[in-house]
Amino acid sequence: MRAWTGPEIPTLPAVGPPVALHDTASGEKVVTTPEGPARLYVCGITPYDATHLGHANTYIAFDLLNRAWRTAGHDVRFVQNVTDVDDPLLERATKVGVDWVELAERETELFRQDMQALRVLPPAAFVGAVESIPLVIELIQRLQAAGAVYQVEQDLYFSVSADPAFGDESGYDRETMLRFFGERGGDPDRAGKKDPLDCVVWRGERPDEPAWDSPFGRGRPGWHIECAAIALEHLGAATMDVQAGGSDLIFPHHEMCAGHAQVATGAPYARAYAHAGMVGYDGEKMSKSRGNLVFVSALRNSDIDPMAIRLALLRHHYRDDWEWTDEILWSAVDDVDRWRRAFALGAGAAAEPVVSEVLSALADDLDAPRATSAIDRWVDATLGGEGRLADNSDPDAAATLLLVVDAALGLSF
Template identity: 50%
Template structure:
């Protein structure tokens, strides 16, 4: 599936060090240093109500990570999925009277347009779940053949030639015995917290017939009126977590550099995805698990279920410069939970105007600027780099540029190029 156009990223003198990121699994800051290619997987959208600012903040954080890697001389291989068949999408399609495929296509197109407008580096592999159904069903069959998946009788499933239909579930305890993985090693949650989040985020802890209350669904047997595909494990469609495991392993291999996403994916999605991948491959999924904070609006976490969404497309349609939207998001540290206000966009617009005047195409030539400058442009660039290497500290990087505006620099064009290359804002 096509992604979107890649922004032009200028080259600037010098290089970044390997970035240091907060790793959710160890709760420490670790070096995300690739041995060859930086391999990154970030969980994609379920395409309805795209793209709200929570989405944008997540993809911007991992865009920043890629820019640091690229500035450090590393090649980057980035993969992302699109969950274009899942219960929330189907429920929205039914509620609005729109075919689920049309809704998914429309919202994915909108997401692409928003990402391109914001200057987000696209994935090398942009994979729709509906394009890899055969691969997912083959993975489920492998788990079943390894005694890591089991059938749960499903009265409302369509009958099969072999008898009543049944959903297939992942056997967590069997996987813990066989694979290099244990439930909770990525999330570090206790059992009560897991059960609460599992119930809130698509799980079914009270389903009869399961071996463990936290066992996740791998394959949903075909139901009347639902999309389904024929497969070696019966007609049906994938569960939620297995899709990312299969896509990530296929595109990036095992032990890849960083698994990323919003903090609402830590459990159950990333814990379970890691478990599925370990059971399928015999290796850990990723080296570092990195998560972004949640964005609130009007006192509540911005979410599709609450409907308190600020959409990038609506901000753009209202005349907001995507570069200012980007700067407003970069003003927050990626790991913090924070609340969006209109005033933040106003401040970002003022910052953009000041930077453009100081370092944009109309800035004074370097020879003239050097006469009155009190700051070295090269030093400013190094401060920006140091901030971003330090757990993607975009706030400090922005403050370094603000200070350079006030002090004046000997080479405004160099700072302008660094703002473009490292922060993704073309003045």
């Protein structure tokens, strides 16, 4: 599967500091120490609808990580999946009366357009669930050899007890796990399972559902094992530096992915787990079931500058839960105009302290609000005359900071 076309990243006049990130598993901020390229896996969309601002918030958050690593001097190996066959997609296709393949391809293309407009750096490997089926089959066979897979009727299940580290990623107690498992696509009450938390890795063929041949009979993969198989194949190492996604993926998705990979390889799945907060609208988390989605494409089609959308998201720390409002958007539209006017002046207040502040903020758990505030202060000083008209004017300030906001924050003016 092809990704989108990414922007060129300019070379900065300074090297960023080592990147520290809040690790969900330990609950602490850890300094990332990539060996070779920094390896990042960010779970992708299930393409049954358009990209909403909750999606964009997550992908922009970890685009900042990609950029912070690069400014710190690391190569980055970024991989992302597309769950282009799964129950929500099939249900949506049936409801609206379209072919599920057509729906998946259409919404995946819209996602590419949204990510390109928002200047998110593309993954080195953008892999669909369907094209990963051979990888999934191979991983299931490895789990079978380890004694970690068993059959219930026509389906295969992963035994969570096979992974001694199961539960370490989320830190949740069993009651919480069972609740989230039932709410997020699991089947804790199915008869015949050894443990209510065991998850399906191969779903046997059902009438009117897509299915593929396998040594286990015709069927399709479970959700969690797709990401584990894609990550192990395309990141090029058993242990990645960061597994990332929205906080609703902490359990069961990331816990199960880790379990599959750790049993198969005997190595930790990730050195750190990073999760973005949820974006709400009208008092609730944005979700299809609640019907309170704000779509990136709808904003773009309303002539909203994508840089204003990106800046509005950058004003919030990636780990925070927060609520989208029209006021947030219009404030960002005004801010983009102010920034453009300041950059157009050429000379301005001193740039060097701002460069240092921006790079330090992003290296400190991707603190985009602090970084954008540093630019705000420079804009205020420059538009107010300090710098351009004063003796300490920096004649190259705008040119320098345009490079920084592009490379580090992903904003283009």
